[in-house]
Amino acid sequence: MxxxxxxxxxxxxxxxxxxxxxxxxxxxxxxxxxxxxxLNLAHASFFMLSAYLGYQVVALTGNFWLALLLAPLGSxxxxxxxxxxxxxxxxxxxHMGELILTVGVGSIVxxxxxxxxxxxxxxxxxxxxxxxxxxxAGLDYPVYRLFIIGLALLILAVMxxxxxxxxxxxxxxxxVSDAGMVNALGINIPLVFMLVFGVxxxxxxxxxxAIAPILTVFPGLADQVGMDAFIVVVTGGFxxxxxxxIVSLIFGLLSxxxxxxxxxxxxxxxxxxxxxxxxxxxxxxLGARDS
Amino acid sequence: xxxxxxxxxxxxAFVASFATTAVxxxxxxxxxxxxxxxxxxxxxxxxxxxxxxxxxxxxAIVASFSGPAALVGQVYWASAAWAAHDINKxxxxxxxxKKKLIELIKxxxxxxxxxxxxxxxxxxxxxxxxxxWGTDGSNLQKIIxxxxxxxxxxxxxxxxxxxxxxxxxNFSRYAFQTSMSADQLxxxxxxxxxxxxxKERKFYILDQDYSFGRLLAEGFKxxxxxxxxxxxxxxxxxxxxxxxxxxxxxxKVKASGAEVVFTGDWIPDAANLLKQARQxxxxxxxxxxxxxxxxxxxxxxxxxxxGLVQISQYGTVGDAFKTPEQIRYYKAWNDLWQTKWxxxxxxxxxxxxxxxxxxxxxxxxxxxxxVIARAKSVDPEKIIKVWENDSYRFTNxxxxxxxxxxxxxxxxxxxxxxVPPGEQKQSFNIxxxxxxxxxxxxxxxxxxPSKAILPLxxxxxxxxxxxxxxxx
Numbered sequence: 001m002x003x004x005x006x007x008x009x010x011x012x013x014x015x016x017x018x019x020x021x022x023x024x025x026x027x028x029x030x031x032x033x034x035x036x037x038x039l040n041l042a043h044a045s046f047f048m049l050s051a052y053l054g055y056q057v058v059a060l061t062g063n064f065w066l067a068l069l070l071a072p073l074g075s076x077x078x079x080x081x082x083x084x085x086x087x088x089x090x091x092x093x094x095h096m097g098e099l100i101l102t103v104g105v106g107s108i109v110x111x112x113x114x115x116x117x118x119x120x121x122x123x124x125x126x127x128x129x130x131x132x133x134x135x136x137a138g139l140d141y142p143v144y145r146l147f148i149i150g151l152a153l154l155i156l157a158v159m160x161x162x163x164x165x166x167x168x169x170x171x172x173x174x175x176v177s178d179a180g181m182v183n184a185l186g187i188n189i190p191l192v193f194m195l196v197f198g199v200x201x202x203x204x205x206x207x208x209x210a211i212a213p214i215l216t217v218f219p220g221l222a223d224q225v226g227m228d229a230f231i232v233v234v235t236g237g238f239x240x241x242x243x244x245x246i247v248s249l250i251f252g253l254l255s256x257x258x259x260x261x262x263x264x265x266x267x268x269x270x271x272x273x274x275x276x277x278x279x280x281x282x283x284x285x286l287g288a289r290d291s
Numbered sequence: 292x293x294x295x296x297x298x299x300x301x302x303x304a305f306v307a308s309f310a311t312t313a314v315x316x317x318x319x320x321x322x323x324x325x326x327x328x329x330x331x332x333x334x335x336x337x338x339x340x341x342x343x344x345x346x347x348x349x350x351a352i353v354a355s356f357s358g359p360a361a362l363v364g365q366v367y368w369a370s371a372a373w374a375a376h377d378i379n380k381x382x383x384x385x386x387x388x389k390k391k392l393i394e395l396i397k398x399x400x401x402x403x404x405x406x407x408x409x410x411x412x413x414x415x416x417x418x419x420x421x422x423x424w425g426t427d428g429s430n431l432q433k434i435i436x437x438x439x440x441x442x443x444x445x446x447x448x449x450x451x452x453x454x455x456x457x458x459x460x461n462f463s464r465y466a467f468q469t470s471m472s473a474d475q476l477x478x479x480x481x482x483x484x485x486x487x488x489x490k491e492r493k494f495y496i497l498d499q500d501y502s503f504g505r506l507l508a509e510g511f512k513x514x515x516x517x518x519x520x521x522x523x524x525x526x527x528x529x530x531x532x533x534x535x536x537x538x539x540x541x542x543k544v545k546a547s548g549a550e551v552v553f554t555g556d557w558i559p560d561a562a563n564l565l566k567q568a569r570q571x572x573x574x575x576x577x578x579x580x581x582x583x584x585x586x587x588x589x590x591x592x593x594x595x596x597x598g599l600v601q602i603s604q605y606g607t608v609g610d611a612f613k614t615p616e617q618i619r620y621y622k623a624w625n626d627l628w629q630t631k632w633x634x635x636x637x638x639x640x641x642x643x644x645x646x647x648x649x650x651x652x653x654x655x656x657x658x659x660x661x662v663i664a665r666a667k668s669v670d671p672e673k674i675i676k677v678w679e680n681d682s683y684r685f686t687n688x689x690x691x692x693x694x695x696x697x698x699x700x701x702x703x704x705x706x707x708x709x710v711p712p713g714e715q716k717q718s719f720n721i722x723x724x725x726x727x728x729x730x731x732x733x734x735x736x737x738x739x740p741s742k743a744i745l746p747l748x749x750x751x752x753x754x755x756x757x758x759x760x761x762x763x
Binding site for chain 2: 003004007010011014015017018021114117118119120121122123125126131133140142144145211214215216218219220223224225228255256257258259260263264266267
């Protein structure tokens with residue numbers, strides 16, 4: 001491959017990897033916001049919390065895989081507790097109540113991480129097995145980014161199977177569509193929603209641990225990724241994992257090729273794409289529910 | 292007779308010239324830290340240090356003590372408190388005929404301009420501080436300087452790097468910039484590559500897309516034109532702050548044929564940039580300002596950090612410790628870090644050495660206290676009179692001079708070449724003979740002469756019309 005072609009192919013791979021990073025971050029929010037209609041502004045805080053928990057597990061055990069297993073579960077537990085004891089009480093007040101509550105929870109999470117881990121920047125060590133590079137068609141590419149791509153695809157596959165091929169998934173989709181009817185059939189709706197919320201936070205937690213080795217774990221991590229997640233969810237369509245996936249991919253490629261060909265305008269391309277999509281399809285690319 | 296008179300007159304003139312020179316030399320000798328009076332600092336702990344109150348010299352430390360940049364506030368606090376504790380252990384400073392201790396007050400702006408305005412005004416109007424010490428962020432320092440000008444309180448800029456803080460539009464005679472500037476940093480690195488190193492020629496500029504990043508890059512490009520005309524800029528990109536993915540930029544760097552990547556990125560961007568570069572196999576050296584945070588340098592490792600080149604506001608050529616007093620000064624801090632400080636973040640590697648930015652903040656604060664001591668007053672007019680044209684020597688020998696017309700510090704900067712631990716004794720010349728065992732850090736250190744990097748002087752400022760930029 002000649003150097004110029006190699007560079008363009010590499011940028012495509014980078015776009016793919018970044019797209020998968022965006023998908024990982026946004027997928028959990030998509031589940032919560034899209035399926036439950038809950039405006040969870042603490043989503044990025046759970047992402048951050050999981051990164052910190054992951055850092056702690058690795059610091060204690062040296063085992064990244066254990067961190068990938070335990071840290072998201074830890075975040076999910078906090079998320080479930082938040083839904084059970086706090087969020088449920090403000091549903092009646094609509095989106096404004098949820099917004100204010102989740103902002104408050106986000107602040108509490110921030111204060112907690114600073115209190116426990118301090119304000120310095122921390123590093124979550126990448127597992128040695130994923131720290132090298134592979135050669136693909138003459139291109140040198142970091143193994144870890146391939147891992148992120150694979151993990152995102154796995155999450156998409158698992159969630160799609162869960163939602164569309166299992167009884168639990170049917171119940172969740174039915175509950176989202178018509179909670180009253182499902183409740184009348186004897187399904188414990190609060191439990192279903194709590195589970196959905198927990199899964200959404202768990203997915204944010206997976207993203208937190210998976211992405212931390214290429215970033216820095218610090219108190220501003222939630223702010224760093226929060227807006228990206230919302231843009232993906234809104235543009236892809238509420239409740240549509242497929243929409244979030246496609247939009248994440250497009251954003252990733254716009255970002256990498258934007259930097260390649262018009263570096264100063266690269267950040268604008270994503271926002272411009274969002275504006276065009278929403279102008280044509282106000283519910284998002286593959287969105288189906290009313291806002 | 293005439294010959295003997297002539298001889299006597301000649302002899303008298305000869306003697307008088309020596310006397311004049313001696314007097315001139317005595318009056319021109321720079322102020323500096325008094326090693327002889329250095330007190331026992333073993334009771335100092337930045338986590339628990341409390342300020343004296345009452346009839347004190349009040350200094351507001353204006354910084355981010357909360358929010359994402361809270362660590363910056365803690366760095367400033369530890370540095371300023373160390374300097375204040377030193378003075379207080381000596382009994383304080385005589386002002387207006389009375390010995391007074393230094394009181395520090397935290398003024399948290401949380402990196403928000405509206406909060407900065409409120410908190411600085413409260414410091415002046417309610418707390419009645421004598422000095423405003425700041426801050427991280429030139430937009431916030433501007434607010435401090437404006438408030439200082441409004442209420443005629445002295446403001447000291449120890450950390451903001453924008454030249455326009457002291458330009459014709461923004462100048463206040465109550466504000467003093469002891470910090471370096473973005474322009475000086477950029478030009479300093481250009482001087483090093485063009486006048487000293489003379490090896491790499493192809494540079495890629497990759498900087499944050501905001502005022503500091505742009506000013507730094509402009510300074511570097513200007514410096515290359517002046518000091519290294521053979522150099523080539525093979526690429527130039529500005530990325531958003533807190534960028535998640537550097538890979539597209541690094542791919543361009545790889546394809547450009549660059550030999551050095553120039554960046555002013557700070558944490559976390561600096562960490563993410565270097566980490567991702569090394570993960571992608573980009574092994575180029577980075578010419579940088581802020582790639583010195585121990586945790587991420589440890590993560591990148593000795594090999595990944597070898598060859599980095601930093602421009603710093605704190606350094607000395609050759610051995611870092613040249614006299615027993617300098618060793619004593621260093622150990623006073625380092626011993627406490629090793630044995631006494633148990634509270635994060637003060638017990639982390641970031642606070643290990645009273646060098647780098649911490650060393651500079653400590654000594655800039657000591658300069659302020661020295662000015663107060665020599666003014667024998669906190670009256671702003673007396674402070675201004677002493678400080679304008681004042682020369683000060685840091686404990687490591689670095690010289691600074693406060694240019695009278697625009698209150699900018701003329702100072703040399705230092706280039707630190709990062710080398711593996713085994714080679715760090717080129718600068719760290721006392722046990723254990725390295726700055727850090729886990730990553731490459733300063734080995735050879737070079738000085739960029741102050742005359743090569745004079746701070747920009749805005750001749751639209753009336754006070755500076757016809758003034759010598761070297762402050763002579």
